[in-house]
Amino acid sequence: MGRAFVYVILGGGVAAGYAALEFVKKGVSHGELCIISDEPVAPYERPALSKGFLLPEAPARLPSFHTCVGANEERLTPKWYKENGIEMVLGTGVKSADVKRKTLLTTTGETISYKILIVATGARALKLEEFGVSGSDAENVCYLRNIADANRIVNAVQSSPGGNAVVIGVARLFTPKIASYYEEYYNSRGVNFVKGTVLSSFDFDSAGKVTAVNLRDGRKISVDMVVVGIGIRPNTSLFEGQLTLEKGGIKVNGKLQSSNNSVYAVGDVASFPVKAFGETRRLEHVDSARQSARHAVSAIMEPGKTGEFDYLPFFYSRVFTLSWQFYGDNSGEVVYFGDFSSSTFGAYWVSKGHLVGAFLEGGTKEEYEAVAKATRFRPAIEDLAELERQGLTFAVTVSQKQLLSPPPVKVTSTDLLLEKPLYAWHATAGVILAASVAAFAYYYGKKRRRW
Numbered sequence: 526m527g528r529a530f531v532y533v534i535l536g537g538g539v540a541a542g543y544a545a546l547e548f549v550k551k552g553v554s555h556g557e558l559c560i561i562s563d564e565p566v567a568p569y570e571r572p573a574l575s576k577g578f579l580l581p582e583a584p585a586r587l588p589s590f591h592t593c594v595g596a597n598e599e600r601l602t603p604k605w606y607k608e609n610g611i612e613m614v615l616g617t618g619v620k621s622a623d624v625k626r627k628t629l630l631t632t633t634g635e636t637i638s639y640k641i642l643i644v645a646t647g648a649r650a651l652k653l654e655e656f657g658v659s660g661s662d663a664e665n666v667c668y669l670r671n672i673a674d675a676n677r678i679v680n681a682v683q684s685s686p687g688g689n690a691v692v693i694g695v696a697r698l699f700t701p702k703i704a705s706y707y708e709e710y711y712n713s714r715g716v717n718f719v720k721g722t723v724l725s726s727f728d729f730d731s732a733g734k735v736t737a738v739n740l741r742d743g744r745k746i747s748v749d750m751v752v753v754g755i756g757i758r759p760n761t762s763l764f765e766g767q768l769t770l771e772k773g774g775i776k777v778n779g780k781l782q783s784s785n786n787s788v789y790a791v792g793d794v795a796s797f798p799v800k801a802f803g804e805t806r807r808l809e810h811v812d813s814a815r816q817s818a819r820h821a822v823s824a825i826m827e828p829g830k831t832g833e834f835d836y837l838p839f840f841y842s843r844v845f846t847l848s849w850q851f852y853g854d855n856s857g858e859v860v861y862f863g864d865f866s867s868s869t870f871g872a873y874w875v876s877k878g879h880l881v882g883a884f885l886e887g888g889t890k891e892e893y894e895a896v897a898k899a900t901r902f903r904p905a906i907e908d909l910a911e912l913e914r915q916g917l918t919f920a921v922t923v924s925q926k927q928l929l930s931p932p933p934v935k936v937t938s939t940d941l942l943l944e945k946p947l948y949a950w951h952a953t954a955g956v957i958l959a960a961s962v963a964a965f966a967y968y969y970g971k972k973r974r975r976w
């Protein structure tokens with residue numbers, strides 16, 4: 526037995542929610558679209574799980590953060606899907622896919638067929654066991670990818686107030702200078718970084734709870750709870766051997782279409798051509814999930830009107846009371862601006878004589894917009910010292926005048942740092958920080974709630 530749909534979205538996360546809204550905007554008919562998700566709830570803004578969801582006071586709970594509130598659009602509750610004739614197959618995994626037959630087999634044994642499939646399966650958190658450490662099943666060891674994980678963290682925090690939390694796996698944020706700013710800030714909030722070593726094992730009590738982490742350098746840290754963030758792996762396994770994969774994801778073209786023209790891929794699982802970099806990239810950021818989903822639906826519903834996906838990578842985060850945004854590519858020479866002892870500062874990346882990336886902490890809405898526009902223009906930069914002197918004013922001026930090529934100035938500075946591209950959300954095993962549970966829970970994202 527099975528059902529047949531014109532369009533099926535496999536996965537019920539951020540990209541699925543934004544794709545559904547776009548389908549409705551583009552006039553999908555009742556009964557044509559189906560979403561299959563192994564999560565038991567309708568799509569929601571996943572970043573909220575590490576922010577508003579963890580607040581001790583008035584924490585965010587569904588339905589408040591269903592997509593698409595993160596982009597200030599309609600909040601799609603289960604009722605919305607019903608009213609728009611979208612079939613939701615929730616709490617149901619897909620265990621195999623046959624792209625030749627255009628069918629999906631669910632864990633309940635149903636075969637669902639499609640004319641067009643959008644793969645939006647996102648990624649899964651890597652487990653400690655994949656690095657040779659056991660203990661993921663202990664009740665005070667937490668990961669963070671879905672609501673069940675977030676609830677587990679909340680329970681662990683509540684059952685160890687004032688205790689110690691150890692977070693395993695933290696990526697360096699962009700450059701040593703930028704990273705050290707955040708590190709000092711974390712330190713001032715009671716978070717200690719233990720660097721240059723890796724977790725080797727846990728100690729457990731008789732109930733199976735972790736009581737300490739043992740580090741390879743011989744140190745032991747007592748803990749009340751552990752949060753593991755050692756990276757993610759895109760959920761491509763259903764399509765291995767059936768679709769072309771690249772950079773860990775499903776390779777798609779500028780229409781988000783895979784090597785099989787009935788299958789599209791969006792969000793974390795898609796490797797798409799990033800025009801600005803002239804190469805295929807797989808991004809793990811909420812904005813890319815939203816934009817790629819919208820573009821794919823547009824390409825499906827209005828092929829004649831839809832061009833190639835032209836996306837400027839953008840990501841943001843908020844930690845404690847801090848908030849930053851990044852646009853473009855962090856490769857090439859770095860030019861810092863602003864006062865790193867104040868609340869507003871940033872950096873530009875200049876590659877092959879052009880501005881290719883920009884980071885800004887503590888900006889206003891207008892300043893973030895200016896930085897985004899300036900990065901998109903890729904203005905020619907000849908004098909790095911002059912760029913440093915102008916700082917944020919440079920981006921504001923470029924964006925206001927909409928200059929494609931602002932007046933170039935001579936290069937004089939050669940001693941700026943050359944960085945390899947680093948992606949802010951790629952956590953790495955090997956770095957550990959310990960935090961007071963109370964501070965961890967209380968301050969994270971408290972000031973600015975935005976999905």
Ligand SMILES: Cc1cc2nc3c(=O)[nH]c(=O)nc-3n(C[C@H](O)[C@H](O)[C@H](O)COP(=O)(O)OP(=O)(O)OC[C@H]3O[C@@H](n4cnc5c(N)ncnc54)[C@H](O)[C@@H]3O)c2cc1C
Pocket residue numbers: 535536537538539540541561562563564571572573574575617618619620645646647648669670671760763791792793794808809810811812814839840841842843
């Ligand atoms: C805690 C957290 C905080 C984050 N914060 C930020 C942030 O501040 N800024 C930022 O830019 N990005 C952030 N991100 C990243 C961002 O959330 C992701 O890039 C985004 O969710 C990707 O959307 P997606 O739809 O591709 O994948 P997801 O949102 O992960 O959705 C994938 C969906 O597919 C389902 N699925 C997978 N396989 C199957 C299957 N076989 N059968 C059925 N269903 C399946 C999953 O259960 C899930 O519902 C954060 C991520 C997390 C986990």
